[in-house]
Amino acid sequence: DRATVLIVGAGPAGLVLGNLLRANGIDTLILERGSRERVQTRARAGFLGANSARVLTEHGLAAGMLRSGQSHDTCAFRDAEGEFELNYGELGRGEVHTVYPQQHLVTDLIAEYLHRGGRIRFDVTVTEIDAATATVRHNGGESRGRFVVGCDGSNGVSRRALPADLATRHARDHxxxxxxxxxxxxxxxxxxxxxxxxxxxxxxxxxxxxxxxxxxxxxxxxxxxxxxxxxxxxxxxxxxxxxxxxxxxxxxxxxxxxxxLRSDVVDPMQHGRLFLAGDAASLISPSAAKGANLAIMQAEVLARALTDAVTREDEAALRAYSRTCLPRIWRAQEFSHWMITLLHGPAAAEPDAGFQRVxxxxxxxxxxxxxxxxxxxxxxxxxx
Ligand code: RFL
The missing domain is CATH 3.30.9.10 (D-Amino Acid Oxidase, subunit A, domain 2)
Incomplete structure (x- = not known):
């Protein structure tokens, strides 16, 4: 079983990546542990930021989102003192969210990926990844690629394939x-x-x-x-x-x-022929609804870099992949962390709980x- 790019996991990261690579004619194989039915019905995220909407639209993946997504531009905060609304669509860069349930997006992405001639195998659990040889072992045997991308979420195997002495995991349980x-x-x-x-x-x-x-x-x-x-x-x-x-x-x-509520970042997000994207590279607490958006951002960056490598034998962007993504990931982590401290009061047992509350x-x-x-x-x- 061979493919130029092997992708582990059919969540937003793996499926956006697969679609973008197929658009450039690159041979891809996605290995997914769940059944098609299972991944198409898993309700999780819903808020797509401006960059995600752009990526999906520019790459012909937005038909469903444009048909039934709802535009959202306002959030409200309530506390003992009252309520106020922020019409964020009129603030900052004037960008809005598109609300489109993740399971609908995943359903669209699978259909389009197959339409683009992509290969996907459901009910295949990857057990081991060799980053040096881009070999993947699973319950169906072995698959080989020129590159492997781990899009298998925060509990997947691709993280464990990064050597512990080379990759640092910065983690926080909130x-x-x-x-x-x-x-x-x-x-x-x-x-x-x-x-x-x-x-x-x-x-x-x-x-x-x-x-x-x-x-x-x-x-x-x-x-x-x-x-x-x-x-x-x-x-x-x-x-x-x-x-x-x-x-x-x-x-x-x-x-x-x-x-x-947990957050972590793996740095670097790559080793040898293995690259991580989405929750596999960085888990972010859902407090600011960033997880799927980060996954889509990384998939686009990586698709461009892999395309350079495969079609032009130019690996400069691949080498820079972690360096390109990590500052954006940390900005999102910082904002998400700020949201956590805003939304949650201190535990009553904390000695300075009163101070923190004010x-x-x-x-x-x-x-x-x-x-x-x-x-x-x-x-x-x-x-x-
Ligand atoms: P996913 O979606 O977890 O997909 C990983 C896929 O890999 C498969 N897999 C394996 N396949 C083969 N072999 C193995 N050994 C495997 N191990 C795992 C899994 O079956 C799965 O199909 O990761 P990806 O693609 O990185 O996407 C990340 C997003 O799903 C995640 O960040 C978001 O859902 C987070 N999130 C939200 N993000 C947003 O941007 N906006 C939101 O509004 C938002 N709301 C949420 C959320 C996450 C939530 N939960 C459940 C934690 C709300 C909730 C409640």
Missing amino acids: GIAWLAVLTEAPQSMTAVTYALHDNGFAGHMARSPQVTRYYLQVCADDDPAAWPDERIWSELAIRMRVDRFGPLREGPVTERRMVR LRRARLSSLRDSRSHQDFFAENYVGI
Whole structure:
């Protein structure tokens, strides 16, 4: 089994990369652990930033997004002092989000990849990658490429194929967990809403006209089963302060899962013939909705570099791949980290919890009152 570029993982990173390489006539094979049905129904991200929309549009991958994606330009913050909205589409660089559920994007990308003559094998679990020879071992035997790209997410095998003495993993567990909930209910507010409350953070995000995502900060060892529908809706009502701002539009909860807020960056993101992209290279906490956007950014950079290498025998861009991507990844990490400190109060046990709480209020009022702070926020919230 051979291919010029072997790609491990059919998430946004692997599929955007595969599509861009196929557009340049490069022979690719994607190996994916899940079934096609499984990856096409995995609901995760939804907010595509301006760069992602550009990449998808320029490379002919945006038909579905343009047909049914919704443009979003406003977010709101609520706390004990009130609520304010930021129309970020009118701030910073004037960029907006396109809301298009990740599973729909993945479905589109698979169809287009196959249409472009790409090969993909589902239900294949990669167990070992040899970065020096670009050989991949899996439950179906062995595949060889000229290059291998690990797009297998944060728990995949490609990270382990980077030699520990050459690659540094910068990691942080934020010590915070969210219950991520999907509801069969229309949006309750027109804007993405972040609610700061002493009980913990609560968030409201659009997905589609019939589906809304909510987040509730919970204890890290909470069991999602301990959160039946009624408890979710009543806690959301408290933290969203419905008595003051109006009721939520309730509906059945169709998915509840724990998400631990973790971030890490692997540096460098490459070794020998192996390159990492997406969550495999850098996991980012979902607080600023950046993960899929970083994956798409890296896929575009890498596709260009691999195309140079394969079609012109020019490996300069490949050698610079980590150096090109890492500053953008760290900017996103920095912003995401800032969002985490804004959205979550200190644990009550922390000795300076009182100080931190007031600091957080000051941080929020700066965002509410300062136009230059708002421009900076907008630029980083939608951009990479
Ligand atoms: P993915 O999507 O995890 O895909 C990796 C693929 O690799 C396969 N795989 C293997 N295949 C073969 N052999 C192995 N050994 C393998 N190991 C793994 C897996 O089956 C899978 O198909 O990684 P990729 O492509 O890097 O994409 C990353 C994004 O999926 C991720 O960053 C986002 O979903 C994060 N995220 C969000 N990002 C945004 O940009 N905007 C959002 O609004 C947003 N919301 C979210 C999110 C992530 C969430 N969760 C569940 C953590 C909301 C949530 C709740």
